[in-house]
Amino acid sequence: MADELLPRHEExxxxxxxxxxxxxxxxxxxxxxxxxxxxxVTFKTMFKKVNTVQYPEVKEPxxxxxxxxxxxxxxxxxxxxxxxxxxxxxxxxxxxxxVEGADNKEGEQFSPGERYGKVYQINYLRCIFCGLCIEACxxxxxxxxxxxxxxxxxxxxxxxxxxxLLGPLRAGMVPPPHPMYPxxxxxxxxxxxxxxxxxxxxxxxxx
Amino acid sequence: MSIQELSTEQAVEMITCVIDGFEVTxxxxxxxxxxxxxxxxxxxxxxxxxxLAPAGACRQCLxxxxxxxxxxxxxxxxxxxxxxxxMVVKTQLTSPVADKAQKGIMELLLINHPLDCPxxxxxxxxxxxxxxxxxxxxxxxxxxxxxxxEKPVAISSQVLLDRERCVLCARCTRFSEQIAGxxxxxxxxxxxxxxxxxxxxxxxxxxYSGNTVQICPVGALTGTSYRFRARPFDLVSTDSACEHCxxxxxxxxxxxxxxxxxxxxxxxxxxxEEWNCDKGRWAFKYEVAKNRITTPLIRDANGxxxxxxxxxxxxxxxxxxxxxxxxxxxxxxxxxxDAYGYSKFARVTLGTNNIDFRSRSHSDxxxxxxxxxxxxxxxxxxxxxxxxxxxxxxxxxxxxxxxLRIYKQVHKRAIKVTSIASxxxxxxxxxxxxxxxxAPGNEVAxxxxxxxxxxxxxxxxxxxxxxxxxxxxAVAKLVKESGAKLGWVPRRAGERGAIAxxxxxxxxxxxxxxxxxxxxxxIATAWAVDSLPSATGLSTxxxxxxxxxxxxxxxxxPMDISPDAKLKLSKKFIVSLEIRxxxxxxxxxxxxxxxxxxxxxxxxxxxxxxxxKFEAAVEQSLNRSDVRIISMLADxxxxxxxxxxxxxxxxxxxxxGNWDGAKPEMKSTVSNSTKSVGPxxxxxxxxxxxxxxxxxxxxxxxxxxxxxxxxxVISKSRASYLGVKENDLVRVSNNYGAVTLPCAIGDIxxxxxxxxxxxxxxxxxxxxxxxxxxxxxxxxx
Numbered sequence: 001m002a003d004e005l006l007p008r009h010e011e012x013x014x015x016x017x018x019x020x021x022x023x024x025x026x027x028x029x030x031x032x033x034x035x036x037x038x039x040x041v042t043f044k045t046m047f048k049k050v051n052t053v054q055y056p057e058v059k060e061p062x063x064x065x066x067x068x069x070x071x072x073x074x075x076x077x078x079x080x081x082x083x084x085x086x087x088x089x090x091x092x093x094x095x096x097x098x099v100e101g102a103d104n105k106e107g108e109q110f111s112p113g114e115r116y117g118k119v120y121q122i123n124y125l126r127c128i129f130c131g132l133c134i135e136a137c138x139x140x141x142x143x144x145x146x147x148x149x150x151x152x153x154x155x156x157x158x159x160x161x162x163x164x165l166l167g168p169l170r171a172g173m174v175p176p177p178h179p180m181y182p183x184x185x186x187x188x189x190x191x192x193x194x195x196x197x198x199x200x201x202x203x204x205x206x207x
Numbered sequence: 208m209s210i211q212e213l214s215t216e217q218a219v220e221m222i223t224c225v226i227d228g229f230e231v232t233x234x235x236x237x238x239x240x241x242x243x244x245x246x247x248x249x250x251x252x253x254x255x256x257x258x259l260a261p262a263g264a265c266r267q268c269l270x271x272x273x274x275x276x277x278x279x280x281x282x283x284x285x286x287x288x289x290x291x292x293x294m295v296v297k298t299q300l301t302s303p304v305a306d307k308a309q310k311g312i313m314e315l316l317l318i319n320h321p322l323d324c325p326x327x328x329x330x331x332x333x334x335x336x337x338x339x340x341x342x343x344x345x346x347x348x349x350x351x352x353x354x355x356x357e358k359p360v361a362i363s364s365q366v367l368l369d370r371e372r373c374v375l376c377a378r379c380t381r382f383s384e385q386i387a388g389x390x391x392x393x394x395x396x397x398x399x400x401x402x403x404x405x406x407x408x409x410x411x412x413x414x415y416s417g418n419t420v421q422i423c424p425v426g427a428l429t430g431t432s433y434r435f436r437a438r439p440f441d442l443v444s445t446d447s448a449c450e451h452c453x454x455x456x457x458x459x460x461x462x463x464x465x466x467x468x469x470x471x472x473x474x475x476x477x478x479x480e481e482w483n484c485d486k487g488r489w490a491f492k493y494e495v496a497k498n499r500i501t502t503p504l505i506r507d508a509n510g511x512x513x514x515x516x517x518x519x520x521x522x523x524x525x526x527x528x529x530x531x532x533x534x535x536x537x538x539x540x541x542x543x544x545d546a547y548g549y550s551k552f553a554r555v556t557l558g559t560n561n562i563d564f565r566s567r568s569h570s571d572x573x574x575x576x577x578x579x580x581x582x583x584x585x586x587x588x589x590x591x592x593x594x595x596x597x598x599x600x601x602x603x604x605x606x607x608x609x610x611l612r613i614y615k616q617v618h619k620r621a622i623k624v625t626s627i628a629s630x631x632x633x634x635x636x637x638x639x640x641x642x643x644x645x646a647p648g649n650e651v652a653x654x655x656x657x658x659x660x661x662x663x664x665x666x667x668x669x670x671x672x673x674x675x676x677x678x679x680x681a682v683a684k685l686v687k688e689s690g691a692k693l694g695w696v697p698r699r700a701g702e703r704g705a706i707a708x709x710x711x712x713x714x715x716x717x718x719x720x721x722x723x724x725x726x727x728x729x730i731a732t733a734w735a736v737d738s739l740p741s742a743t744g745l746s747t748x749x750x751x752x753x754x755x756x757x758x759x760x761x762x763x764x765p766m767d768i769s770p771d772a773k774l775k776l777s778k779k780f781i782v783s784l785e786i787r788x789x790x791x792x793x794x795x796x797x798x799x800x801x802x803x804x805x806x807x808x809x810x811x812x813x814x815x816x817x818x819x820k821f822e823a824a825v826e827q828s829l830n831r832s833d834v835r836i837i838s839m840l841a842d843x844x845x846x847x848x849x850x851x852x853x854x855x856x857x858x859x860x861x862x863x864g865n866w867d868g869a870k871p872e873m874k875s876t877v878s879n880s881t882k883s884v885g886p887x888x889x890x891x892x893x894x895x896x897x898x899x900x901x902x903x904x905x906x907x908x909x910x911x912x913x914x915x916x917x918x919x920v921i922s923k924s925r926a927s928y929l930g931v932k933e934n935d936l937v938r939v940s941n942n943y944g945a946v947t948l949p950c951a952i953g954d955i956x957x958x959x960x961x962x963x964x965x966x967x968x969x970x971x972x973x974x975x976x977x978x979x980x981x982x983x984x985x986x987x988x
Contacts, residue, residue, distance in 0.1 A: 083325060083326055084435060085325030085326060085330070086437075086438045086441070087325055089438075089441075090331075090438065090440060100436070100437075101435035101436065102435055103434055103435055113323075113326060114326055114358075114359070114435075115326045115435050138325045139325075
């Protein structure tokens with residue numbers, strides 16, 4: 001019975017540990033300096049820089065390209081970059097993204113061009129932070145931030161809606177819906193030729 | 208011409224040729240591209256479509272061809288060249304020249320094609336995307352400025368045109384001209400500026416415009432209601448059948464997360480080929496209407512409907528039906544299985560033959576016609592017909608795929624079409640029909656005047672024939688004497704199935720007459736009951752007028768029958784099986800919610816008698832078809848019908864089979880005298896337009912936008928008598944009410960006025976109390 005409970009080394013292709021080569025087998029007084037030598041490592045470490053981070057009181061910055069929470073970006077005038085094309089959902093290996101597109105109607109323009117993302121959800125219970133969605137996005141609307149604090153108490157809270165994912169309105173941006181910059185088309189936006197909002201688009205956020 | 212079509216005709220010369228080193232033998236006239244398909248060799252193409260005439264517009268299908276050792280100097284379009292003996296074809300697979308030519312064509316097509324695939328609805332199921340990957344260059348060498356157009360342009364309320372994406376394949380224009388006969392869309396301009404367009408003042412209001420969206424090989428034509436709603440990988444597709452009319456189209460229903468997003472025409476060469484009508488394609492929003500009923504309802508002491516549990520509601524319904532003199536109104540939209548459930552329920556549980564599926568004007572003559580005269584015409588017969596006779600039947604409005612089939616032969620062979628109708632409708636003008644102008648009520652004389660019918664002729668009679676006494680007897684006589692094929696084409700999808708299921712007062716399942724004792728014994732044995740009621744039951748109108756205490760009602764709108772039907776029914780104990788709140792649920796004592804077509808399985812029977820099975824398109828639906836509810840209700844009453852599932856009903860009905868015994872002849876009914884009208888009076892004629900106020904079209908505004916305008920059609924002489932011009936308001940009235948609409952001056956029988964039966968501002972039973980064959984006053988409004 002007891003035999004069965006012992007690790008069966010042979011079964012796993014491992015040789016039994018050779019008892020004769022275990023370092024401290026000598027319990028005579030002559031071994032004391034050897035043991036001190038062992039404690040030297042501990043002693044030396046006491047003077048090294050401490051690696052432990054006092055999280056959550058202290059937060060270290062992540063690596064620059066860390067795959068954190070997603071963000072839906074905006075054009076410089078505040079319009080959303082997302083066109084609701086669902087390529088991110090298509091690329092997603094975990095089926096974590098749900099998108100519904102809709103028509104930009106006259107007087108109700110959310111993104112440049114014809115189409116915008118009406119519903120945008122990322123399910124962080126499923127997301128594996130692989131970043132394929134970012135690669136798939138044709139308008140650079142979807143990028144990843146470095147934010148990693150995503151734990152929460154319910155499953156529902158871990159499905160992020162479009163409002164949760166949209167990037168903040170920065171100075172000079174007008175909250176959509178609003179018309180496109182005068183005399184531009186979606187091509188101008190994609191080429192980065194629109195650099196701010198125009199008074200005709202609405203009241204810009206000042207900083 | 209497709210291979211199937213060619214091979215069915217007899218004694219076709221066969222041609223042998225070599226494609227990519229493989230020998231293939233095909234009927235003479237087969238195109239090279241089609242012969243290659245037979246070998247499994249896919250040549251890329253955009254403009255080629257098996258049901259449209261070759262155009263050679265896109266040039267994508269270039270191949271190298273040599274005949275008897277003599278090669279064409281340049282690659283040829285394989286979609287326009289028929290095979291010949293000794294032909295050696297090398298496609299892109301074996302000829303570097305053909306491959307390079309195809310890549311060059313693709314590069315040219317893509318020069319002006321915008322890179323907006325992420326925005327485009329076609330993205331993911333786009334032949335241009337796919338073939339650019341399989342037969343195109345990896346990178347574009349074009350560095351110029353792309354041609355741009357304003358986008359999108361709404362060419363009708365339901366179709367959007369994006370000219371930038373168009374590759375000028377002319378599929379849409381060829382479809383509109385050759386298949387639908389509505390050439391409202393055409394190629395304008397020439398050269399680099401060539402573009403698809405519509406006429407200035409005429410939108411693309413064809414009943415078949417949705418097909419152009421489906422066959423467009425790029426995203427140039429897209430549907431408004433599906434715009435930006437989903438990607439192909441979101442959708443779960445189910446083969447289904449259309450619930451709108453008796454044409455019986457095969458359909459594909461695409462569902463995303465339990466919600467129908469679009470329906471496409473399915474393929475069935477013996478029914479709808481690859482087409483369907485806009486109603487079948489776009490009218491499905493009624494399933495998600497706000498007034499869907501989700502729980503059983505019971506009327507309380509205060510007369511209010513209260514939500515209830517299923518056991519409560521079934522008990523309440525059973526209490527009201529048990530031992531009551533009762534009847535059943537099935538409605539014309541039930542599946543065969545549901546109709547069979549109602550039929551068995553009426554006989555076994557209620558012990559009566561008071562059951563009728565007809566919720567429209569009807570007659571005893573019609574009942575006799577339906578139970579004794581066999582109809583044998585099919586779509587195939589229309590394909591081979593020498594003469595098609597339409598009697599009180601407007602195929603374009605009442606069964607649009609029948610129209611397409613007749614139009615195909617009119618376009619191809621110029622076959623003779625005769626229409627017995629009050630006026631030259633747009634449909635009969637397109638069919639170039641020989642119109643026998645007939646005032647409603649006078650059809651018998653016109654039917655008797657039809658000559659030169661042969662065994663290859665097809666007589667198609669509509670449900671409106673029941674509105675004229677003697678018309679159906681005359682039709683039966685005409686067919687019997689001439690040997691022509693006969694088709695009875697009802698408007699609703701469930702009517703032929705209801706006849707097969709015996710949901711009518713004089714017949715049992717499988718066309719067994721109740722008056723025949725042997726037939727009754729047959730069914731009693733199958734149902735394991737001692738006997739069946741032997742007296743012929745009451746028809747719909749009789750059930751409504753009778754003193755029956757209780758009525759079980761399926762999908763019936765009382766306003767389809769008579770103006771006082773609702774009032775009369777409200778005095779009875781009503782059990783309503785409905786999907787949405789309706790006039791019947793307003794007066795019902797118990798309402799039991801049932802499934803819409805996408806949520807259940809079942810089958811319809813089309814006008815040919817062909818069974819059209821379909822499965823539930825919405826996953827995890829309860830498949831709460833009427834027959835399941837009816838079976839539970841029968842259990843509750845204590846006289847079970849044992850049909851717990853749709854499948855069990857189907858199996859039982861199939862095992863019963865059709866009656867093979869003798870049948871009586873149809874009793875001949877004599878027509879009544881014709882009406883005389885004064886100068887300010889007219890005989891009312893009407894039918895339902897395809898797109899109208901029908902309850903299954905609710906909630907789809909884009910579709911309603913292409914409905915034909917409501918107009919009163921009067922003759923030229925009446926117009927001059929009334930002193931009105933085209934579009935002036937005219938008022939049609941009787942003692943019950945009036946309809947006032949703009950007038951159209953048309954080729955109409957002098958004593959007749961035509962008004963749409965159920966269109967905007969013109970719902971005849973509501974407004975006039977009658978639908979046809981009645982004298983009304985006509986005046987300038």
